Amino acid sequence: MIKKISILSAVVVVIIVILAFSLTDNSDNKKTDTDDLIVQGDVIMPTKVSRPGCEVKDICYIPSSFVTQKGKPVTWVNHDSAFHSVTSGFYEEPTDLFDSGHLDPFESYSVTFDESGTYDYFCTLHPWMKGQVIVE
Numbered sequence: 001m002i003k004k005i006s007i008l009s010a011v012v013v014v015i016i017v018i019l020a021f022s023l024t025d026n027s028d029n030k031k032t033d034t035d036d037l038i039v040q041g042d043v044i045m046p047t048k049v050s051r052p053g054c055e056v057k058d059i060c061y062i063p064s065s066f067v068t069q070k071g072k073p074v075t076w077v078n079h080d081s082a083f084h085s086v087t088s089g090f091y092e093e094p095t096d097l098f099d100s101g102h103l104d105p106f107e108s109y110s111v112t113f114d115e116s117g118t119y120d121y122f123c124t125l126h127p128w129m130k131g132q133v134i135v136e
């Protein structure tokens, strides 16, 4: 009887170990799949910024101020489920230097700056979304 119980518990332990391994494997695979799908960007538009609130902590674009060098492309990626834009200037005062148009979820947009300076930009759909690129 004791032998039966110890064999049974050994089987249970083996099953638990196998389950634990398969669960770990799955989560690893999921992470890799997601990483492949999402374009890596310099600046991201995080989730839930289509409603006001992100401006309080200045996280409508992350980072809200991005420092780069001349001639190096800056890439924005929309990580939100809503449309956003990257448009030069300020809300209702665009400067027409660059404009991504409406970016779909997970779409990216790049701009290469040839002159140093501070470039303010905003989202045409959400007036509270502001960011800037500092080109050195």
Ligand SMILES: [Cu+2]
Binding pocket: 049, 050, 083, 084, 085, 123, 124, 125, 126, 129
């Ligand atoms: Cu937006």
